[in-house]
Amino acid sequence: xxxxxxxxxxxxxxxxxxxxxxxxxxxxxxxxxxxxxxxxxxxxxxxxxxxxxxxxxxxxxxxxxxxxxxxxxxxxxxxxxxxxxxxxxxxxxxxxxxxxxxxxxxxxxxxxxxxxxxxxxxxxxxxxxxxxxxxxxxxxxxxxxxxxxxxxxxxxxxxxxxxxxxxxxxxxxxxxxxxxxxxxxxxxxxxxxxxxxxxxxxxxxxxxxxxxxxxxxxxxxxxxxxxxxxxxxxxxxxxxxxxxxxxxxxxxxxxxxxxxxxxxxxxxxxxxxxxxxxxxxxxxxxxxxxxxxxxxxxxxxxxxxxx
Amino acid sequence: xxxxxxxxxxxxxxxxxxxxxxxxxxxxxxxxxxxxxxxxxxxxxxxxxxxxxxxxxxxxxxxxxxxxxxxxxxxxxxxxxxxxxxxxxxxxxxxxxxxxxxxxxxxxxxxxxxxxxxxxxxxxxxxxxxxxxxxxxxxxxxxxxxxxxxxxxxxxxxxxxxxxxxxxxxxxxxxxxxxxxxxxxxxxxxxxxxxxxxxxxxxxxxxxxxxxxxxxxxxxxxxxxxxxxxxxxxxxxxxxxxxxxxxxxxxxxxxxxxxxxxxxxxxxxxxxxxxxxxxxxxxxxxxxxxxxxxxxxxxxxxxxxxxxxxxxxxxxxxxxxxxxxxxxxx
Numbered sequence: 022x023x024x025x026x027x028x029x030x031x032x033x034x035x036x037x038x039x040x041x042x043x044x045x046x047x048x049x050x051x052x053x054x055x056x057x058x059x060x061x062x063x064x065x066x067x068x069x070x071x072x073x074x075x076x077x078x079x080x081x082x083x084x085x086x087x088x089x090x091x092x093x094x095x096x097x098x099x100x101x102x103x104x105x106x107x108x109x110x111x112x113x114x115x116x117x118x119x120x121x122x123x124x125x126x127x128x129x130x131x132x133x134x135x136x137x138x139x140x141x142x143x144x145x146x147x148x149x150x151x152x153x154x155x156x157x158x159x160x161x162x163x164x165x166x167x168x169x170x171x172x173x174x175x176x177x178x179x180x181x182x183x184x185x186x187x188x189x190x191x192x193x194x195x196x197x198x199x200x201x202x203x204x205x206x207x208x209x210x211x212x213x214x215x216x217x218x219x220x221x222x223x224x225x226x227x228x229x230x231x232x233x234x235x236x237x238x239x240x241x242x243x244x245x246x247x248x249x250x251x252x253x254x255x256x257x258x259x260x261x262x263x264x265x266x267x268x269x270x271x272x273x274x275x276x277x278x279x280x281x282x283x284x285x286x287x288x289x290x291x292x293x294x295x296x297x298x299x300x301x302x303x304x305x306x307x308x309x310x311x312x313x314x315x316x317x318x319x320x321x322x323x324x325x326x327x328x
Numbered sequence: 329x330x331x332x333x334x335x336x337x338x339x340x341x342x343x344x345x346x347x348x349x350x351x352x353x354x355x356x357x358x359x360x361x362x363x364x365x366x367x368x369x370x371x372x373x374x375x376x377x378x379x380x381x382x383x384x385x386x387x388x389x390x391x392x393x394x395x396x397x398x399x400x401x402x403x404x405x406x407x408x409x410x411x412x413x414x415x416x417x418x419x420x421x422x423x424x425x426x427x428x429x430x431x432x433x434x435x436x437x438x439x440x441x442x443x444x445x446x447x448x449x450x451x452x453x454x455x456x457x458x459x460x461x462x463x464x465x466x467x468x469x470x471x472x473x474x475x476x477x478x479x480x481x482x483x484x485x486x487x488x489x490x491x492x493x494x495x496x497x498x499x500x501x502x503x504x505x506x507x508x509x510x511x512x513x514x515x516x517x518x519x520x521x522x523x524x525x526x527x528x529x530x531x532x533x534x535x536x537x538x539x540x541x542x543x544x545x546x547x548x549x550x551x552x553x554x555x556x557x558x559x560x561x562x563x564x565x566x567x568x569x570x571x572x573x574x575x576x577x578x579x580x581x582x583x584x585x586x587x588x589x590x591x592x593x594x595x596x597x598x599x600x601x602x603x604x605x606x607x608x609x610x611x612x613x614x615x616x617x618x619x620x621x622x623x624x625x626x627x628x629x630x631x632x633x634x635x636x637x638x639x640x641x642x643x644x645x646x647x648x649x650x651x652x653x654x655x656x657x658x
Contacts, residue, residue: 043465043472151342152345155632155636155639156349157594159597160628160632161350163597163616164625165353165354165357167616167619168357168359169358170358251478252478252480255598256601256616257617270481274484274487279488280488281492281493289488293481300476300478304472304476305476
């Protein structure tokens, strides 16, 4: 890809992004989440105060004390709710990103090897992919979360591994299909004749064609991991930490009496909005990327100026 | 070999590997269920020999065997229909599961049938009016919003508001407590009424997927030559969309019903437990609380079996619709 080519891609991307206000909104949302995680990581955000049990401390109404952290009141541990939600951003994003990286790496490596080498290697890897396809990730993750000891459940790497355990299967299948069609193209024959190693051809030449698709898969894999991480917490299977948004929703319904009183209403809606905004922004960006890289879909979006 | 036999054999092999690998992963992970059960029984004050016998009786293998022997014992149980016994309910797991399956099948079929009809209609509309940018953008924004709400969050919101607070629809239990279960019209009406809210959750969260794939399929068909020819012949657009586009784009979507059905069973873990409905999902979420491993693993095995059967059914349907799929590599 040369400079002018990249430039025209960027211009097209800018055109699509700016013509679609929802995409701009999504980018803005992701920007806020990233800024918040950075703020937590460089200690701009105070640490969570110790939990205070007792009915007078939990689910307090909003107050301007220690502005702005008590503006949403307190949560089920008597800690400031806004602070707990903000401090949950980096761990959630880290788990989601790690799980997505594992999903995409395993999927891409298996798919490439299977599609490129063919033969015996393809047979074996295809079998592995087919088996992983019928094992629902959330179900196996649920069982593993139940049997794993508590100290492993709080480990970011273990959680990311559990949440991506069979999630790579559909990506591997798609990459395999694309690779086996791409490898029949002429430029691969040229690369082979020039003496490129199979690894260089796979990761240098073939992968480049799939880069947009893989970037999109990475974002969608993040949304699945966030779904699993908060969803398993909502079933009460994760350690009862203030920083998991799923736990906050679970407690607002089970312990905060959100069913009959307005006491825990903020503790119910704040984490819900936090999760849905993040998921919406990620899905929407993935969809816009699909439109940029897939000319067939682009037609509908830019039809006004082509005519 | 006949193509049906070939696909069936392949499915059986996939099923065998999927169950085996899961069981091996579960017994090898730190926190082998047999060990957890053993320590539980020892804490209840049993002698060591007694506790070991109890573990054997409930889950079918003991903590000190090597992994392959645990796998072999459990798997032979699966094949003979013996999934162990539940620790909390003290009945065979197979009996619990048999009681739960009809409810889950009813719940998923009820939701799925409505989702398919509405999803296909919206997908067709989206494909046909793809030039109307305002319409497309608003409908696809609404669908993307529903796509980004996890089903358990929508279940929680509906449970709290439509159910508990506003009391618009029943929100707990599979039927009204005053109705006697049986084949009476009253009972059936009560079940449908009680499943309306859970059905709405499953419908709204799975609608975007159906609508988007239907619209993609129909847009592809709209570009086909015979549709162009039909337009050139001046056929009315309603006839083009019903006869030419809908029929040819619904078939490939239709074949996916079986596999989607099986995957929706996974979602019942959240929905059935939220609305206190009987079924596979609520069985799983209740028994995770009490760490009733024979039931947890039993439900898991059943759901994987359903997914494998669903994919096999999908493959066979594809083969019937499109002869090319019979010879295609699997």
